[in-house]
Amino acid sequence: MGDPVRVQLLKQIGKADNVNVLRSLRDQVHEHMKGVLQMSPVEQFNEQLNELHDSVICRSILLAEAEMARLGMGSPPVPYAYLLFGSGGRQEQTLSSDQDSGIVFEDSADDSEEAKAYFQQLTSIIVSTLHQSGYPLCEGNVLSNNPEWCMSLAEWKAKLNSWFAEPAWEAVRYLLILADARSVYGDHRLAFELKDHYFNNVVDYPNITRRMLDNTMRHKVLLGVFGHLLKEQYGTDAGSLDIKYGAYIPLVNAVRLLALQAGIRDTATLSRIRTLAMHDQLESDEAASYEQAFRLFLRLRLMTTEQNDDGLYANNGKLSSRSLSREMTEELKSALRIGKRLQRKVFKRTTGRFM
Template structure:
C-alpha cells in the first residue's frame, strides 16, 4: 500500500504538464531524500530513488510524445517500448546517473511506412534524450542511448542485431550482450520488450562460446583486495592512495551476479533481485545469499550516500574514495565487502575453468 507522501509524489509526477515542472519535482525530491539519508538503509534508498527516477523518466517520455504531436508529427504510429540499460536497467541509479537506453518498435512490411516509423522514432528519441539531459541525466559517454540509431530498431532489427552479436564473439559484441542483459522496460508496450529479451535468452542456449567470452569479460575487472586482505589502492599520480570503489568493488559484483543470472536463465535485472533468484534456484545457499547481499548493500551505500552533502565520505568524479577519506573503520568495512566480492568472482573463474579449461 502506498504511503500518502509516496502516492502524492507519484501523482505530482504523473500530472506534471511540462519539463519545467518535472525539473522542479526532481530537485525537490532529491533534496528531500538527501536530508533523510542518515535514516535510510541502502536498499531502501535505492528503491525510493529509483522509483523516483522511473516515474520522472516515464513522464518525460509521455511529454515528449505530446510535444511531437503538437509539432504536427502525430501520435506514435505503432506500439513501441522504451527500455533502460546500465544502472537504470538494474534499478541502481544514483542521484546523478547518466542515461543508458534503447527503443524497440513494431515492424511493418510496407517500406514507405517503415521509413515513416524511422523518422518518427528518431525524432522522439532525440527529444527524450535532450529533455532528460535538461533534467540532469547526463548522456552516456559511449552513446548507448535511444537517439543512436544502433540502439533504436524495429523488432525484426533487434532480432537480427542480437543474432549478429551472438554469431561473432568479438569483445565488443560480448560487451553489448552484457549491456543488453540489464535492459528493462520502463514505458510503452511491454510485450515488445519481452519479445526482445526472450530472443536474447533463447540465443544464449545455442552459443556456448559466447558464455565463455562473457566469463572472460566478467573477471577482467578484479576486486581490489589482495591475497592477504589488504586494499589495493591507486599507486601513482594524483589519485595515489585512493580506492576505486566503482570499478574495483561495485562493478565486479554487478558483473558476477549478472553472468550467474544469465547462465541460469534468470531475467531479473537488479543485482539484489539476481542474488535472491539465485538463492531460490538453489545456486546460492541462504548464508551465501545473505553474505553477498550485505556486501553489495554496503557498496551501494558507499556509492549513493557519498553523493549527499551531509556525509563525511566523498567519492571523486571517477568513483574513487580519496586517501584522506579512507579511515580505519571504513577500511575494515571495505575489506569485508571486497572479500565477498573476490569470493564470488573466484566462483565465476572456477566455473570458467571447469566448463572451458581457461585460466
C-alpha cells in the first residue's frame, strides 16, 4: 500500500516557490520519515527517503535557475548535469545527510569563461538554498560551488587524466569519490560521458585499484579479535558503536572496489552486489550474505544519533550500544564477521595475497 503523506510531500516539493517553503517541507519530510522508520522494510524506506531527498535537491536547482534569471543572468549558457557524490550518489542518504555535489557542463565553443562564471554563481545559490533547507556543507568542501568540482567536460577529463597518471593519496581519494557520482538533474548524457572516461582510465591504468586498496581498507569493522564489539572509549560518545565507520563504510568501500575491478558502473551498494553476482564475480550465497549484512548496517545507520546544529540536520554515525537488544547485538556481530570476510576477499583479489 502506498504512503499518501509521502506522495503529497513529493507533490508539494515539486511546487515549492521559495526557500522558506522548501525548508518547511524538508522538516515535514524528516518528521514523517522518522515516524515510519521502525515499521518499514529498510530497503523500501531507503528508496523512498532518497526519492524525497532527490526531489528537494532538484527543486533547489530549479529555484536557483529562476533566481539567476531574475538577476538578469538568463538561462544556463550550455547544458549541464548536477552530480551527487557520497551517500547521495549511492542513493543511501540518511535522514540527516550533508551535501556532496559537483557540476559537469558542456564545453563552450564561444565563451568558456562566461559559462564558468554563470555556473559559479548558480551553484552558490544552490548550495545556499540547500544549506538553508537543513543540509550541512561537506566538511571536505566537495561541493558544486567549489571550482575544483564545477568544471566543463573537457576540464573534468583533464583532471581525471592527471589523477590517474599520478595517483597520490588525495588523487586516489577523489577518484573513489567520483566512482559514486550520480547525475540527479540536467543533461545526464554529460555524466555518462564523464563516467565513460573514468572507466576507460580504470582499464588503461590496471594498477589503480591497488592504489585504491589502502583507502578502501582504511576503516576496519568494529569487531575485536575475540569477537566483541569495539565501543567508543572516550568523550560524550563513550560506550557507543561507530556504525558509520565501523560497519557501513567498510562494506561500502569493499563492494565499490570489487565493482570497479569488474567494470560495473552501478553506484548503489545493493545494486553493485547484485550486478557482481550476475556477472559471476560473487557466488550467489556470498552475495546474499553481503546484502543481508548491508541491510542491517543501513537500518542501524538510520537509527544513529541525530543532532540539530543551528537548524542543520546532522548525524555523528554513532549508536548507543544500550539501544540494541541481545538478539540484535548478535546479529550485528554476525554481520561484522561477514564484513571482515569481504575485506579479506577484496585484499586477496587485489594483491593476490592473504591478509
